Each structure stands twice: as C-alpha cells, then as structure tokens.
Amino acid sequence: LRSKTVDLVYQELWGLVLGYNLVRREASQAAVSHQRAPNEISFKYACQFIASQLKVMAKALSPGNTPKRLAQLRGDLTMLFKENRPRPSRPRAVKISKTRYPINRNAAPLK
Numbered sequence: 001l002r003s004k005t006v007d008l009v010y011q012e013l014w015g016l017v018l019g020y021n022l023v024r025r026e027a028s029q030a031a032v033s034h035q036r037a038p039n040e041i042s043f044k045y046a047c048q049f050i051a052s053q054l055k056v057m058a059k060a061l062s063p064g065n066t067p068k069r070l071a072q073l074r075g076d077l078t079m080l081f082k083e084n085r086p087r088p089s090r091p092r093a094v095k096i097s098k099t100r101y102p103i104n105r106n107a108a109p110l111k
Contacts, residue, residue, distance in 0.1 A: 023046060029074055030075075030077035031077075033074055040084075041082070049077065
C-alpha cells in the first residue's frame with residue numbers, strides 16, 4: 001500500500017474492494033446475459049479488459065452514453081469465457097523422482 005496514514009490505508013483498501021466487486025459484478029452480469037455460469041469467465045482477463053475499457057470510457061465526451069457503453073462492454077466480455085476442456089483420460093499419479101542414490105521402496109514411511 002502506498003498510503004502513510006491509517007485513514008488513507010482504509011480509503012485505499014475500500015477502493016480496492018470496490019474495484020474488485022465492480023469487476024466481479026460486471027463479469028457475472030455478462031455471463032448471465034449470455035446464459036453462462038459466472039465461474040466460466042476468466043477473472044484475470046475480465047479485470048484487464050474492464051480496466052482498459054473504463055479508461056476509454058473516461059475519455060468519452062458524452063456521459064449520457066454510459067449505459068449503452070456498459071451494455072457493449074458486457075457483450076464484448078464473451079470472448080473471455082473459458083472453454084470446457086475434457087479431463088485427461090489417464091488418472092493422476094505421483095511420479096517417482098529420479099535420484100542417483102538407491103532407494104528402498106519397501107521401507108516404512110516416516111512419522
């Protein structure tokens with residue numbers, strides 16, 4: 001945190017919490033408007049995309065177009081949906097590390 005006083009630290013933390021919730025809300029509303037689950041959208045990329053779009057919106061001359069721009073923002077978030085990848089066919093396993101020293105595989109585990 002960059003702030004030096006307690007009050008400014010609280011103010012900075014509240015700003016971070018508000019920004020985080022704003023990104024979550026916009027991403028979840030975009031997902032619901034496209035009949036998708038909110039957890040199917042990448043938070044990291046949504047945060048980057050929304051931050052860049054808000055910088056563009058801040059330079060806009062007409063604040064009356066903000067609702068239309070937010071609707072367009074939610075529509076543009078469709079490219080950030082994560083694709084459902086199938087699970088691997090092989091089960092997960094712990095690989096044995098390669099070592100130069102002989103290992104007794106039948107030894108009892110340490111407690």
